[in-house]
């Protein structure tokens with residue numbers, strides 16, 4: 290059973306030498322592309338050709354190529370990760386395109402994600418948000434018996450759904466405001482829903498939101514584009530949960546005590 | 553660690569200010585529309601119901617009621633616009649270079665035009681106050697004669713036209729605003745999420761339907 294076909298495509302790709310240079314769009318021919326190829330394999334083929342011609346290959350991020358690492362950031366025809374729902378660029382296949390198509394490929398666009406080269410952006414801002422509070426403080430030593438911490442099935446499921454976030458940044462790329470609130474809310478929620486996350490729950494949301502703002506991401510105006518673009522289907526319900534926790538955190542915040550606490 | 557600029561300096565803090573002031577403004581718009589339905593009541597002994605209502609509002613709590621309401625609304629509107637400007641500046645700065653192509657899958661006309669509809673509504677509020685509270689837009693304004701001022705006002709086609717355009721802007725603004733505000737305040741649950749859109753649509757239709765009926769009733773001569 291082979292419905293394999295070959296496509297002749299044109300690519301309109303953002304090329305930029307480094308973070309300092311201007312950049313602009315370049316057009317490339319991509320003839321004889323098999324519909325069985327993934328989008329990244331198609332780019333590999335184009336790059337082979339560029340290298341043989343002595344030109345610079347198109348730089349793009351990729352790692353796992355199986356939809357779990359979140360590296361393959363690119364906006365394809367105006368949508369992060371391309372036209373297919375819940376699919377990363379590496380899992381997108383060329384059968385989603387038609388012969389003769391011109392495909393536009395652009396990097397994520399956000400002040401917080403500066404372009405390093407061509408389609409590669411620096412997403413360290415996400416790492417700094419995680420470092421600001423996206424963890425739990427746990428003593429080392431042997432793990433305690435799992436059953437000693439009851440977790441309701443519903444919360445376990447919701448936490449797992451939030452934890453499906455691979456940190457690819459498509460939410461930021463899709464958001465008309467370049468807001469990172471879907472990402473941050475997923476990282477806040479996966480811990481807020483579990484008992485291990487409770488001790489630092491409210492300080493965490495304050496610190497992570499403060500870092501998100503410091504990184505100059507935009508703010509959520511509830512367009513919902515993030516959820517539509519997310520390859521893992523993270524729900525905007527997480528944003529509501531984060532807003533709720535942030536409000537509660539702001540109302541109950543106490544600066545660290547210098548005395549008392551029988552300490 | 554506590555970094556950043558505190559609640560009012562933060563993105564979510566400003567959003568919450570926006571949502572709470574938005575509730576106040578929507579509350580006002582609903583009550584304002586219901587009060588104005590008295591345009592359709594017959595006159596009693598030559599006194600229009602709308603004039604009696606105006607008198608009632610002006611003398612509430614020995615005349616302080618209306619000033620309390622005005623002060624709260626001014627504060628709400630001021631804070632709402634302050635937060636809107638702050639958030640808009642953050643959002644602009646967050647994407648200095650845009651896309652050559654961007655496809656929208658979830659956002660709506662209302663959500664993408666919030667800033668424009670907001671500015672139209674702001675311009676309308678100023679015009680509306682000059683027209684019917686201060687009374688210096690049209691000749692023939694008489695303080696206290698609410699019915700007369702409304703009817704003669706709406707008989708001027710461009711006044712009615714601007715009013716209707718402003719109401720269309722307000723309808724897209726509150727339709728997205730109501731759902732946005734519920735989300736901002738963290739009110740999201742699969743059990744009642746469907747109701748959120750229903751509430752937004754219902755309130756929008758009732759408020760805007762009522763409001764737009766006034767100039768139409770005057771222009772068609774149904775109320776005169």
Ligand code: HEM
Nearest residue numbers: 510570571574577578636666667670671674729732733736
């Ligand atoms: C009667 C007048 C108004 C009402 C009832 C109203 C209501 C609302 C509500 C309920 C929200 C949602 C709050 C949230 O973001 O969660 C909102 C958002 C907003 N409003 Fe207003 N508003 C009014 C006037 C204005 C004015 C005069 C402006 C600007 C000049 C404005 C600009 C905005 C903007 C930019 C947003 C945020 C957009 C978003 O979240 O997508 N509004 N408004």
Ligand code: FES
Nearest residue numbers: 354358359361379
């Ligand atoms: S390369 Fe890992 S998700 Fe695409």
